[in-house]
Amino acid sequence: xxxxxxxxxxxxxxxxxxxxxxxxxxxxxxxxxxxxxxxxxxxxxxxxxxxxxxxxxxxxxxxxxxxxxxxxxxxxxxxxxxxxxxxxxxxxxxxxxxxxxxxxxxxxxxxxxxxxxxxxxxxxxxxxxxxxxxxxxxxxxxxxxxxxxxxxxxxxxxxxxxxxxxxxxxxxxxxxxxxxxxxxxxxxxxxxxxxxxxxxxxxxxxxxxxxxxxxxxxxxxxxxxxxxxxxxxxxxxxxxxxxxxxxxxxxxxxxxxxxxxxxxxxxxxxxxxxxxxxxxxxxxxxxxxxxxxxxxxxxxxxxxxxxxxxxxxxxxxxxxxxxxxxxxxxxxxxxxxxxxxxxxxxxxxxxxxxxxxxxxxxxxxxxxxxxxxx
Ligand code: CMC
Numbered sequence: 001x002x003x004x005x006x007x008x009x010x011x012x013x014x015x016x017x018x019x020x021x022x023x024x025x026x027x028x029x030x031x032x033x034x035x036x037x038x039x040x041x042x043x044x045x046x047x048x049x050x051x052x053x054x055x056x057x058x059x060x061x062x063x064x065x066x067x068x069x070x071x072x073x074x075x076x077x078x079x080x081x082x083x084x085x086x087x088x089x090x091x092x093x094x095x096x097x098x099x100x101x102x103x104x105x106x107x108x109x110x111x112x113x114x115x116x117x118x119x120x121x122x123x124x125x126x127x128x129x130x131x132x133x134x135x136x137x138x139x140x141x142x143x144x145x146x147x148x149x150x151x152x153x154x155x156x157x158x159x160x161x162x163x164x165x166x167x168x169x170x171x172x173x174x175x176x177x178x179x180x181x182x183x184x185x186x187x188x189x190x191x192x193x194x195x196x197x198x199x200x201x202x203x204x205x206x207x208x209x210x211x212x213x214x215x216x217x218x219x220x221x222x223x224x225x226x227x228x229x230x231x232x233x234x235x236x237x238x239x240x241x242x243x244x245x246x247x248x249x250x251x252x253x254x255x256x257x258x259x260x261x262x263x264x265x266x267x268x269x270x271x272x273x274x275x276x277x278x279x280x281x282x283x284x285x286x287x288x289x290x291x292x293x294x295x296x297x298x299x300x301x302x303x304x305x306x307x308x309x310x311x312x313x314x315x316x317x318x319x320x321x322x323x324x325x326x327x328x329x330x331x332x333x334x335x336x337x338x339x340x341x342x343x344x345x346x347x348x349x350x351x352x353x354x355x356x357x358x359x360x361x362x363x364x365x366x367x368x369x370x371x372x373x374x
Contacts, residue, residue: 032055074132093137161174226331227329229311274293
């Protein structure tokens with residue numbers, strides 16, 4: 001065993017997975033062997049969730065059955081419904097989701113089982129409920145008791161936009177948001193997925209693992225970065241982007257939405273999100289945040305050689321779609337739920353406790369003294 005840890009476990013292979021793979025040098029991402037460039041814009045989020053959780057891209061019949069299962073699994077349980085109003089009034093979005101998913105675990109009919117069939121059912125229910133939890137949370141905190149009724153003809157993406165913005169999205173808006181969900185669905189051993197797997201590997205249940213994942217996604221170095229990107233864009237005047245970015249870098253501040261542990265070139269998800277941001281800037285007739293983002297990208301690359309990651313252009317895309325800034329990271333969780341749950345299924349199917357070692361750097365040979373002599 002190595003006696004020195006790699007700080008942040010960089011380059012450590014911590015699990016085997018058949019779910020996703022990254023080629024960091026070439027900037028490529030695959031879900032179960034499918035290139036993300038082939039999936040994005042051509043495969044729906046529902047199909048992608050099926051691919052991750054159930055092992056294959058669905059046929060039409062399999063997709064219809066899975067969509068029915070998602071539909072049946074949407075209903076929020078008693079504990080969740082009872083506590084939602086108070087949680088919405090006291091907790092910020094990601095804190096609220098952490099609480100609500102924990103309560104959903106107690107409401108789940110399979111709560112006492114981690115058997116493969118129970119895990120598949122729970123994965124579908126968690127995927128179906130997460131967008132509704134966010135929409136219901138948003139409805140309560142904005143003084144409405146319920147979000148608009150979902151439209152059965154819309155996808156998860158379309159219904160989420162409807163329920164959060166109160167407006168039926170255009171077909172193109174729903175398609176673009178659906179692609180966002182596809183792009184965020186899974187990403188190898190990212191911090192939140194690792195947290196979920198560590199929890200699952202103790203043979204704890206799926207909801208507990210997802211609560212660990214949500215708490216981990218919340219941080220600004222991970223999923224929380226997309227909200228921080230928007231706040232940065234809003235805090236800079238459009239004519240002062242280059243100077244503002246340089247000042248931050250000179251002050252050794254990190255620019256949110258840039259850099260990545262694994263990609264040494266452009267994050268392939270950013271390529272799609274940049275294009276979507278440009279399209280929405282044009283269709284909304286306001287390209288301010290897209291233009292600012294492009295300029296930030298140029299200055300950060302010129303100054304630090306860093307590329308934008310998935311969170312950078314996601315911020316302006318969500319903004320153009322009318323999603324409130326503090327729901328950006330919850331949106332990430334709606335998508336990543338498909339990947340997290342698939343990882344829990346995979347971990348439980350071939351489990352061994354995840355228990356690494358540590359390098360001890362503290363004092364040794366200390367002499368104990370009674371409390372009054374210290
Ligand atoms: N802005 C400025 N400098 C940066 C940035 C950044 N965004 N990212 C990395 N660096 C610098 C960092 O200061 C360090 O420089 P030095 O060696 O001179 O001290 C060097 O690059 C290595 O950075 P690191 O933080 O040690 O790299 P890491 O592999 O541990 O971290 C990261 C990866 C994504 C946490 C980091 O790039 C970062 O903090 N980025 C900003 C937050 C962010 O966008 N997070 C989203 C990550 S991708 C999707 C997701 O997980 O949600």
